[in-house]
Amino acid sequence: MKRNHLIHKTYLFIILLSFFNLSCTSQHENQSSSYPAVSEPTGNDLGKRNAMLWEHEDWDLNNPSWKDNPFDLVATVSFEHQNSNASHTTEMFYRGDxxxxxxxxxxxxxxxxxxTISNDPDLNGYYGSIIVRHNSNPNLAGFMTNIGNKFALQTTDTETLRPYLFNAYMNQQSFEESGFVGNWTDTQDTSIYLQDAKEHGFDTILFAINNSWFEFGSSGWDEHNSVNPDIETFEILENLIINTHRQGGRVHLWAWGDEERRWTPIGVGCNRLTRFLESCDGGINGEADRRLQRYIAARLGPLPGWTMNYGFDLQEWVSEEQTGRWADYLREHMGWPHLLWARGRFNSNLSVASYSGMGHTYEDAVSNLEADPTRPHIFEERDLYLREDFHTMDWTRQHLWRYTLAGGHGGFWGVGLDDDAKPYPNPEQLRTHQQFWLEEKRFLFAMRPANSLVTTGDGYVLKIPSNANYVVYQEDTDVIRVDLSEMQGEQLAIAVNTKNEYDEIDLGILEPGQQTLELPEVSDWAIAVGKFNQ
Structure with missing residues (x-):
């Protein structure tokens, strides 16, 4: 009996052990199916590799048989997501050699x-796969887009967005080369430039390219004879964009400048005798310009973290229709979304409405946002510190707040190159704006102006339709009276002195009704009512 009992126990142990091994094998197989192993390239199979969300991957193919202009060879690559309808199609770009x-x-x-698809057999018929995983970098966001007239950043995927306030920054006193990428080198790091921007409450830095698109270091079209994109320029540009993006920043590109200094594509692709003739085959959206646009789309298009303005003083040299065709052609060839605009031009193909002129008012901002609610808006003439007499520290701080309170109108700030240009004396005031709105996540897509709720003096209010969140702002006061009769139940309130380093003052819990908010001193105050940062 004891022997039989022992045999039964042995059989039971073997069965349980087999079941355990089978279960472990099944779990391992499930994990493997969720996270396929990386495979090496073989023949036309470029293998399988891992990637992180919002970080790019590169592939290179050798093609020694092509004898014509390498920048004219067309080869496309189509990427399709296995579990959705998402797809991206992009072109290849020539690296050299x-x-x-x-x-x-x-x-x-x-x-x-x-x-890959191409009429050239050396680039046709390649295939592979990428496993995209969650990115643990908290600073990393995806591509910039928009919800109506508000800027937005992609977060966990293309459909999940967070509101963004677009405020570009430049500092030509400390970073003279920031005004022109042709002064940059491939060994320079954007970290110091970006850190300077962040210390001033901004995370978008400017680079202008002009004719360095065609020959590195050239500003004017009369300084070169190139008709092909300059590989060195693009190597520097992509490094600027990639490194800035990894640090939680963005790069804003000015493609061209003014024609008075020949900072345009007008003479590109024309010989010296025909550059000023209308019959020239080059120029704006000409053969060389289109070649460049395709190259921008292929090489920079897949990279998140950049926006592009066509140029400035555009009334001198380019029409609404031409800027619209430029944006449409770029968008047609880019497999990923990027916001494109042109200062002082409002063609419907442009993603953003960009305005010339300095010293715009709150009323200007509201008027712009209300007139065209389908796309974001930005004042791009550069309201640099002390550029004009009215560009004081107080004016800068107050208009940074007013443009936001208009509903998220963009702006352009910083320090110029003039000999009498000076740094901002109180950068902490600009940092306070950034922290209040973006870091504390108080700017919401649904917010709309409701200034009539301030019952004494001139004040500004943004609120959401459900009346659960308000931001109230008033200048030069120590008392704010605001009508919160329609507020959704009791809500927490905090006050921030916008002239100081960011610091919250707890105002306690407010009940619906007329409110008189007494503050510690006369200043410019922002009051947040409701639960944010969720």
Whole structure:
């Protein structure tokens, strides 16, 4: 009996052990199916690799047989997400030395499969896959887009967005080269420039390119004879964009400048005798310009973290229709979204309405946002500190707040190159604006102006339709009276002195009704009512 009992126990142990092994094997197989192993390239199979959300991946293919202009060879790559309808199609770009590259940034988690298509057999028929995983970098966001007239950043995928306030920054006193990428080198780091911007409450830095698109270091079209994109310029540009993006910043590009200094594409692709003739085959949206636009789309298009303005003083040299065709062609060739605009031009193909002129008012901002609620708006003439007599520290701080309180109108700030240009004396005031709105997540897509709720003096209010969140702002006061009769129940309230380093003063819990908010001193105050940062 004891022997039989022992045998039964042994059989039971073997069965349990087999079940345990089977279970472990099944779990391992499930994990493997969720996270396929990386595979090496073989033949036309470029293998399988891992990638992180919002970080790009590059591939290179050798093609020694191509004999014509390498920048005219067309090869496309289509990326398709295995578990959704998401897809991205991009072109390859010439790197030099008979090498063509292509790149990809994942916009959804999971597996993406890709194939290449080209009439050139050396670039046709390649395939592979990428497994995109969650990115643990908290600073990293995806591509910039918009919800109506508000700027937005992609977060966990293309459909999940957070509101953003677009305020570009430049500092030509400390970073003279920031005004022109042709003064930059591939060994320079954007970290110091970006850190300077962040210390002033901004995270978007400017670079202008002009004719360095065609020859590195050239500003005017009369300084070169190139008709092909300059590879050195693009190597520097992509490094600027990638490094800035990884640090939680963004790069704003000025493609061109003014025609008075020849900072335009007008003479590109024309010989010296025909540059000023209308019959020239080059110029704006001409053969060389289109070649450049395709190259921008292929090389920079897959990279998140940049926006582009066509140029400035555009009334001198380019029409509404031409800027619209430029934006449409770029968008047609880019597989990822980027906001494109042109200062003082409002063609419907432009993603953002950009305005010339300095010293715009709150009323200007509200009027712009209300007139065209389909796209964001920005004042881009550069309201640099002391550029004009009215550009004081107080004016800068107050208009930074007023443009936001208009509903999220963009602006352009910083320090110029003039000999009498000086740094901002109180950068902490600008940092306070950034922390109040973006870091504390108080700027919301649904917010609309409701200034009539301030019952004494001139004040500003943004609120959401449900009346659960308010921001109240008033200048030169120590008492704010505001009508919160329609507020959704009791809400927490805090006050921030916008002239100081960011510091919250607890105002306690407010009940619906007329409120008189007494503050510690006369200053410019912002009051946040409701639960934010969720």
């Amino acid at each position: 008979n090498t063509w590259g292509f790149r990809f940034t994942g916009t959804h988690l999971g597996q993406w499969n890709f194939t």
